[in-house]
Structures are given as C-alpha cells and as structure tokens.
Amino acid sequence: MICVPIVGPTMDRARKDLDACQKLADIIELRLDLIEDFDLPLLLKEAGKPCIVTNRCKIDGGQFAGTEQERVEILRRAIELHVDYIDIETSTPGPLLKSILENKGRVKVILSHHDFTRTPDDLNPLYDLMRQMPADVLKIVTYATDINDNLTLFRLLARARKDNKRMIAFCMGEKGEISRILTVQQGGWLTFGSLETGKESAPGQITASTLKHIYRVNDLKTETKVYGVIGDPVSGSMGYLIHNKAFQETGLPHVYVPLLVQNVTRFFNAYEPYLGGLSVTMPHKEAIMKTMDRIDPAAERIGAVNTVVPDGNGWTGFNTDYSGALKALEPYRPLQDKNILIIGAGGTAKAIGQGVADQGAQLTLTFNRNRDKAQELADQLKCKLISVRDVDQAAVDILINCSPVGMAPNTNDTPYPARLLKKDIVVFDSVYNPMETRLLKDAQAAGCATVSGVELFVHQAAGQFELWTGKPAPIDLMRRVVEDKLASQD
Structure with a gap:
C-alpha cells in the first residue's frame, strides 16, 4: 500500500490535497501537527480513503507545540470519531500511552518509533519490547547513514512476517531510498509517498506518483528481481525511468532502483542475494571488477565494467558503453580504416575508443591538460595522440566528442571549431x-x-x-522515455 501524508499547512490546502491524492493513495495519513486550525471531522468526511491520524511532537519529527497531555487528547478525540488508525509514538509518557492502547475500541493503533540520526545494528530488542504492547501495527523507522543499513530493516521485516505481525519498516534519507521502494515487497504493510515534491513528511520520501507508476510498489512480489545502478552520486541517473518502463512494457515483474554506494565490495557482498543485476556508474566502474567471477573480454580490454550479470555460476562484468557506441554508429559502419577523431581521454573515450579500434578504425585521441593520462590511453589503443589545439591537422571522417564540453548548463560551449566541420564528416556527441x-x-x-x-x-x-533478461529491449520506448525526460528539463 501507498500512504500519502497530508501536511497542510492550512485546512484549505489540506482539503485540496485530499482531493488531489485520490488516484495515488491507498491510505491517507492526516498529519494534524502540520495542519493549522484543523477540522478533523471535516477532513475525515472528505478523505474518501482509510485514514491514519497522526499528531507528532518535535522529538519525533513533528511540529505539535503543546503538552503531551494535549497531544494525546487529540488522538483520543480521533478514537471517539471512529477513525481507521491512529499513530502513537513509543516516546509517549507511559500512562498516556497505556490509556490509548487500553481504550482504543475498534480503532487500530500503529505504535511507532523513529530514529532520525542512525540505524542501530540490532533492532530486535526494540521489536521485542514493542511487540509486547497491544498495538495492531508496529512501525520502526530509522535513518540510513550507509546503504547497508537498509538490510537491518529488511531482516526485521522478515522476522515480523514470520511472527505474522503487521509492520512498517524502512530507512529515511537518501541512502534509505531503496527501503522505501522495497519495503512492501519485503513484507512491510505500507510505504509513504508524498503528494508531490516539497510535500514530504520525512527525509528521503519519494513521490507517490513515482512509487505507483514507475516503481509499481504495489505489484512487487517476493520473487521480483531487483536491479539497480550503483554510483556516487546516483540522484541524476535516468536509469530508474528507462529500465522500469522497459520492464513494464515487456511484462516483467522486476524493479530497478538507485543505490548510493561508497564501498563497492562491502555493498556487493551484503546485497548479492537480493540482486538480479546492476548498472555501474562513476566512480565504481573499475572497483567493481574485483568482485566479479568473470570479465567479458571487451570490458577487460577497456578496464571498466558498467553492467553486472549473474549467470548461475557467479557474476560477469560487461561494458555496454562499448557495444552501445557501435550500435549508435551502425548506419556508418564498417569503420575499417575510417579516420576517427575522439575529443577527450576519460572513461567514455576509453570505452568508445576501444570499440572503434576493435573495428579497425584509424584512431586519433586528443588531450587538453593531462598529456600523460591521454598518452597512456593512446598507447593502450595503439593510436595517435594530439593536443586539442591541433585538431585542424587531423584527418576526420567521424568526430566523436567524449568530453563533457557542451553539457548543461554550459550549453554554449563546443569542443570543436565550427569552421572545421565539413558536410562529409559524421559528428557523434556523447x-x-x-x-x-x-x-x-x-x-x-x-x-x-x-x-x-x-x-x-x-x-x-x-x-x-538484454544481458539481464535475455529478451529484446523495447528500444523505441526507452528512447522516448529519455527524450521526454530531457525535454521536461528544458
């Protein structure tokens, strides 16, 4: 289930948001501490969905400024109105907490605990304590300081599932994003999604629209394969859009998630049982190779892996920047003996350069500031090396820009003088x-x-x-997803 929190700040805004969330929410949380001068009977009347009534104090991430007695009295009033659920924190003074738990009538109680600073290594003692209380749903939410913290919550969900106990559990923060996406698949009762960006009720909250339409969290099963991109950062990656839409288009029940990873070996050793495959971006394309059982020959020559695939006997690393560049140049092949000038000498130049060199092209690389690094790559590819200031001296059939020059926001920059462009040249910009x-x-x-x-x-x-699934990729749809996303950013 997806729960959309209604965060005000006014009654008028809250009522409009209740109407706006109807097609996204399975259940609604009314954050009364964030709605000024709230009218609870009116909100419940207009909700149109099951509701959780929450009234958080500041120590638990809320804004209620009154006494604990006053805060709990509002929850008692919600019970009198026969709401579906109330949420009350373990930090509530004992007598007040007991009075709610023992006088809830038919209203179901979510007993919640939040840690906004860390994820303890062992949450079992807390779970054991909370389980002794007469609550209908247990909620334990922590803050992820490392991506492996999410696994602590997944293990807790596995225990709750075994105990047949309803539970909400995930991590907050950017490094906890994966748990917000996968908590329901791992046995969690629900996940929270904001109505829109800017209306989050906690750090790291994803929009309900993205959870529902991109990640399809309500459709994920225990047998769903989890794919993702590892990198640092990963917030700008469009992989989650392109691959999740491709899975949906081809009827595959899989999901693709962003994975903010600092230590590749530690991550891979911990997450390996959960993974169906990985994309790899900077700065991990070389480090990931140490964790592989096998490396594809092309990736070995390049010295970098951007795709990780299980094969039943371990993991193999591939480089689809290599194959992707050759596919993009397909209309202009064969490349044998063609004069190809590459601007740049970084990772992209390494992959594309290896691809065209393997096709027999006459390759020339350029350097700007770091000649030694560029010379190392030129030696590897057995090609010429010239300064970027001497490009007018190079014969060019195909020009390939592998530098970041011209990338947003510096869109007026160009890596190659316009006066040198001739109509018989093919120009490829990465x-x-x-x-x-x-x-x-x-x-x-x-x-x-x-x-x-x-x-x-x-x-x-x-x-x-195609490496992950063995199925033809819906390439037209994938292209459309990328173009639509880029067009929306203009």
Whole structure:
C-alpha cells in the first residue's frame, strides 16, 4: 500500500490535497501537527480513503507545540470519531500511552518509533519490547547513514512476517531510498509517498506518483528481481525511468532502483542475494571488477565494467558503453580504416575508443591538460595522440566528442571549431543533456550527419536490459522515455 501524508499547512490546502491524492493513495495519513486550525471531522468526511491520524511532537519529527497531555487528547478525540488508525509514538509518557492502547475500541493503533540520526545494528530488542504492547501495527523507522543499513530493516521485516505481525519498516534519507521502494515487497504493510515534491513528511520520501507508476510498489512480489545502478552520486541517473518502463512494457515483474554506494565490495557482498543485476556508474566502474567471477573480454580490454550479470555460476562484468557506441554508429559502419577523431581521454573515450579500434578504425585521441593520462590511453589503443589545439591537422571522417564540453548548463560551449566541420564528416556527441548540443547544431548547419548522445545512452541501456533478461529491449520506448525526460528539463 501507498500512504500519502497530508501536511497542510492550512485546512484549505489540506482539503485540496485530499482531493488531489485520490488516484495515488491507498491510505491517507492526516498529519494534524502540520495542519493549522484543523477540522478533523471535516477532513475525515472528505478523505474518501482509510485514514491514519497522526499528531507528532518535535522529538519525533513533528511540529505539535503543546503538552503531551494535549497531544494525546487529540488522538483520543480521533478514537471517539471512529477513525481507521491512529499513530502513537513509543516516546509517549507511559500512562498516556497505556490509556490509548487500553481504550482504543475498534480503532487500530500503529505504535511507532523513529530514529532520525542512525540505524542501530540490532533492532530486535526494540521489536521485542514493542511487540509486547497491544498495538495492531508496529512501525520502526530509522535513518540510513550507509546503504547497508537498509538490510537491518529488511531482516526485521522478515522476522515480523514470520511472527505474522503487521509492520512498517524502512530507512529515511537518501541512502534509505531503496527501503522505501522495497519495503512492501519485503513484507512491510505500507510505504509513504508524498503528494508531490516539497510535500514530504520525512527525509528521503519519494513521490507517490513515482512509487505507483514507475516503481509499481504495489505489484512487487517476493520473487521480483531487483536491479539497480550503483554510483556516487546516483540522484541524476535516468536509469530508474528507462529500465522500469522497459520492464513494464515487456511484462516483467522486476524493479530497478538507485543505490548510493561508497564501498563497492562491502555493498556487493551484503546485497548479492537480493540482486538480479546492476548498472555501474562513476566512480565504481573499475572497483567493481574485483568482485566479479568473470570479465567479458571487451570490458577487460577497456578496464571498466558498467553492467553486472549473474549467470548461475557467479557474476560477469560487461561494458555496454562499448557495444552501445557501435550500435549508435551502425548506419556508418564498417569503420575499417575510417579516420576517427575522439575529443577527450576519460572513461567514455576509453570505452568508445576501444570499440572503434576493435573495428579497425584509424584512431586519433586528443588531450587538453593531462598529456600523460591521454598518452597512456593512446598507447593502450595503439593510436595517435594530439593536443586539442591541433585538431585542424587531423584527418576526420567521424568526430566523436567524449568530453563533457557542451553539457548543461554550459550549453554554449563546443569542443570543436565550427569552421572545421565539413558536410562529409559524421559528428557523434556523447553528451545527451541537452539532446541537441552546440556541436550538433554547428554540424547540422554544416551539412554533417549527426549522432546524438541519446543514442549512446539508449543503446547502452538496451544492451544492459538484454544481458539481464535475455529478451529484446523495447528500444523505441526507452528512447522516448529519455527524450521526454530531457525535454521536461528544458
């Protein structure tokens, strides 16, 4: 279930939000501590869904400023109105907590505990204590300081499921995002989703629309395979959009989540039983190789892995930047003996350069400040190396920009002088935001054929999908998802 919190701050806004959340919420939380001059009977009348009435004090992340007696009296009034659920904290003074638990009538009680600073290593003693109380649902929510903290909550959910006890459990914060997505799949009673960005009731809360339509949290089963992207940061990744829509389009019950990871080995050792496959982004493309049982030959030559796939006998690392670039250049192949100039000498240049070199292209790399690093890559690819200031001396059939020049927000920059562009040159820009870079605009004006960075992004993602699932990727849909997202950011 998805619970949408109504956070005010006024009655008028709360009533409008109740109407707006009807197609998203399975259950609604009325955060009375956040709604000024609330009219509870009116809110309950207009809710249209089962409701949880909550009135939090500041120590538990709320805003109620009165005494504990006054705070609990509001919950007692909710019981008199026969609400579906009330939420009361374990921090409530003992006599007041007891009075609610023993006089709740038919109203169900959620007994909650929040830790806004950390996730203790062992939550079992707290669970045992809470389980002794006559509550209908237990809620334990902590703050994730490390992505592995989520597993502590997953283990707690497994115990509650075995005990046949309804439980809400997940981690707050960016590193806890995965638990908000997977808690229901792991046996949690519900997860919380904000009505929209800016209306969160706790740190790290995801919008209800994203939970419902992108992650499909209500449809996830115990047998659902979990995929995701590991990196630091991962907040800008579009992988969750493209892969979840691809799973949905092809009828697969899987889910793809962002995974903010600092220590790759520690993460992989802990999460391996939960995973169906991984995308890998910076800065982990090299470090992940140490955890693999096998490395695909192309990824081995590149020295970087961006895709992790289980095969029944361990894990294999692949590099679909390599294959994705060749797919994007498909209309202009064969590449044998073609003069290809690559701007840049970083990770993208390494993968694409290896791909075109393996096809027999005559490759030239450029360097800007760090000649030694670029020379190392040129030696590996057995190709020429020139300064970026000397590009006018290079023969060019295909120009590939592998540098970040021209990426948003610096959209007026270009890595290659417009005066050097000729109509018989193919121009490929690996930058995909914006979709049409200054370089591509200049190339089109000169009559060049162009390849957008969207094609590289889509083809590398399609390659990942096919390695994971063994099914053809819905590439047109994946391209449309990326284009729609980028267009919405303009």
